Structures are given as structure tokens and as C-alpha cells.
Amino acid sequence: EVQLVESGGGLVQPGRSLKLSCAASGFTFSDYNMAWVRQAPTKGLEWVASISYGGSNTHYGDSVKGRFTISRDNAKSTLYLQMDSLRSEDTATYYCARPPHNNRYFDYWGQGVMVTVSS
Amino acid sequence: DIQMTQSPASLSASLEEIVTITCQASQDIGNWLAWYQQKPGKSPQLLIYGATSLADGVPSRFSGSRSGTQYSLKISRLQVEDIGIYYCQQASSAPPTFGGGTKLELK
Numbered sequence: 001e002v003q004l005v006e007s008g009g010g011l012v013q014p015g016r017s018l019k020l021s022c023a024a025s026g027f028t029f030s031d032y033n034m035a036w037v038r039q040a041p042t043k044g045l046e047w048v049a050s051i052s053y054g055g056s057n058t059h060y061g062d063s064v065k066g067r068f069t070i071s072r073d074n075a076k077s078t079l080y081l082q083m084d085s086l087r088s089e090d091t092a093t094y095y096c097a098r099p100p101h102n103n104r105y106f107d108y109w110g111q112g113v114m115v116t117v118s119s
Numbered sequence: 120d121i122q123m124t125q126s127p128a129s130l131s132a133s134l135e136e137i138v139t140i141t142c143q144a145s146q147d148i149g150n151w152l153a154w155y156q157q158k159p160g161k162s163p164q165l166l167i168y169g170a171t172s173l174a175d176g177v178p179s180r181f182s183g184s185r186s187g188t189q190y191s192l193k194i195s196r197l198q199v200e201d202i203g204i205y206y207c208q209q210a211s212s213a214p215p216t217f218g219g220g221t222k223l224e225l226k
Binding site: 105 | 162
């Protein structure tokens with residue numbers, strides 16, 4: 001059974017940093033591209049970042065480019081999102097999501113982790 | 120970026136009723152369209168991919184269709200467990216983009 005379990009969320013002040021983790025199991029993690037998708041309170045879904053299966057290629061949404069860094073450790077089957085220079089508008093539930101091979105939709109999602117940016 | 124315009128934003132329907140949600144793409148995305156269901160307090164779940172293919176475990180009362188750049192999600196006989204918010208997403212080109220969502224409630 002595919003499982004994606006996020007952790008690392010919480011309350012953080014504007015301008016500070018936070019690092020999210022997503023532990024994957026039930027599939028060969030190193031074979032799949034991975035992504036982060038977020039959802040602000042009562043709002044819709046927004047793609048944040050993607051990383052290739054080997055980790056060499058990364059892509060970011062315009063709203064986080066230059067501030068967030070996606071990475072992965074295939075030996076640990078774990079996906080990361082380093083979030084720097086956080087802003088109030090980054091307040092959201094962050095989901096780890098897996099796209100099937102050669103696709104950009106998402107067939108598995110984690111349960112989500114809440115990040116609140118506030119002073 | 121490709122814009123996805125979803126309608127209606129909210130919808131109230133009765134049990135056993137037929138429900139249709141539409142999504143308009145700002146440019147040609149072929150069949151690269153997915154639909155998700157999100158129940159309150161839960162993560163999104165894939166319903167439809169490739170515009171018309173049902174994801175594993177999804178009841179057959181859900182179906183997807185395409186007419187040009189307009190896509191539709193149909194629930195043939197609404198059940199209580201279908202209540203939630205539905206999103207479309209284009210998977211044709213980067214960045215992947217989502218529609219604004221349709222909140223489906225019981226009348």
C-alpha cells in the first residue's frame with residue numbers, strides 16, 4: 001500500500017525557515033518524480049514544486065521560486081521541502097504527492113501538514 | 120500558464136440526482152485532464168485521469184468527458200458519500216494548474 005506521511009509543520013514567524021519531510025513507503029521511491037502541492041485555508045490547490053526521480057531536475061511555482069527548495073533522499077525514501085523567507089501568504093496545508101510515470105497529475109497524496117506563518 | 124476555469128463554484132443537489140461539473144481550459148490540453156474529490160478535512164483523491172479514465176476503486180457512477188477544451192465530470196446518481204469539493208487539473212504542460220473547485224452539497 002502506497003503511503004506518504006508528511007511532518008515538520010507548525011507555527012513560524014515571517015522571515016523564518018521551516019523544513020517539511022515526506023516519508024514514502026509501499027512503492028519504489030527512487031523510480032518516481034515527486035511533488036509538493038499546497039492549499040491555503042478555505043482556498044483551492046496550488047502546485048508548489050516538483051523533483052525528478054533522481055533529484056537532478058527541480059521546478060518551482062512562481063510564488064515560491066528563490067525561497068523554497070525541494071530535495072529528496074532516495075536511500076531514506078524521503079522527500080523534503082526547505083522553506084526560507086516565509087511569508088504570511090505561505091500559510092497553508094502542504095501535501096506531498098506522487099505523479100504516475102510520465103504524467104503531471106497525482107495518483108497518491110499524503111494527509112497533509114499545516115504551516116502557519118504569523119508573528 | 121494554462122488557466123482552468125471551473126463551474127459552478129457551488130452546487131446543491133438531491134440524492135440520486137445527476138450532477139455535472141465543468142472545467143474550461145484556456146488552451147488545448149488534449150486529454151491531459153484529471154479530476155479530484157476532496158472530502159472535508161481530507162486530502163484530495165484522484166477520480167478521473169486522461170479526461171475519461173476512472174482511477175482505481177472509484178465507483179462507476181463517476182464519469183468524465185471532453186468536448187474541445189471543455190471537460191465535464193458527471194455523477195450519475197448522487198450519494199451521501201459524494202459530498203465534498205471537486206477540482207480539475209490540467210496535466211498537459213508545466214506548471215500543473217488546478218481549477219478553483221466546485222463545492223457539492225446536499226439539498
